[in-house]
Amino acid sequence: MTNTLKVQRAIRDITQEQLAQIIGVSRQTINAIEKKKYVPSTALALKIARYFEKPVEEIFKLDPTD
Amino acid sequence: MKSQLLLSYRYKKIGWILLLPCLVLGLLKWYIINDHQFLSYVMNVFYENVYFDIVPTLLIAGMLAGALLIVFSKEKQEDEFIEKLRLSSSMWAILVNYLILFFCNLLFYSWSFLNIIAVNMFTILFFYIIRFNYLLIRSKRS
Numbered sequence: 001m002t003n004t005l006k007v008q009r010a011i012r013d014i015t016q017e018q019l020a021q022i023i024g025v026s027r028q029t030i031n032a033i034e035k036k037k038y039v040p041s042t043a044l045a046l047k048i049a050r051y052f053e054k055p056v057e058e059i060f061k062l063d064p065t066d
Numbered sequence: 067m068k069s070q071l072l073l074s075y076r077y078k079k080i081g082w083i084l085l086l087p088c089l090v091l092g093l094l095k096w097y098i099i100n101d102h103q104f105l106s107y108v109m110n111v112f113y114e115n116v117y118f119d120i121v122p123t124l125l126i127a128g129m130l131a132g133a134l135l136i137v138f139s140k141e142k143q144e145d146e147f148i149e150k151l152r153l154s155s156s157m158w159a160i161l162v163n164y165l166i167l168f169f170c171n172l173l174f175y176s177w178s179f180l181n182i183i184a185v186n187m188f189t190i191l192f193f194y195i196i197r198f199n200y201l202l203i204r205s206k207r208s
Binding site: 020024025026027028029031032033037038040041044 | 141142143144145146147148150202205206207
């Protein structure tokens, strides 16, 4: 699964740490998602999408390999 | 998403405070002070003429309690990714522990194998702690 989290974060101009605090997760989690090492749960994906005020599909997209 | 088994974060510190001195003293006792007359109290508990050295008993209790507290306490910010790290490092620890035991079983016999089993009491927890913290530190790097 790919994601545009890093881009979204750049648009809002916030750090991983700040985003992690707002969402209520650790910085490692945001970092792992951005590096595509971790696929977040549906609940976490929805929370991230709610913060960026965008549909989930705009931030998280399926890969051809999925 | 809440893990029921985990203690709060401050127990982790208590665990380290308990584990490290007990581990150092335990290793000292194991490798250097093999003389049972020194640094040990001999007690007679429950049975007549049954003597045991209370120091290793206490050290093993301290090591196990400390390691368990470290393993079963939350991180500062416990979340689903940390939970995934926990699962993967516990699988890793079990696998590595038993692979080592498997080969030690083939290579060592009698008393030397008994020594390995004695160390093996702790290694599954230690492997978990090492692997989990390694993964945590690695995932902090951006």
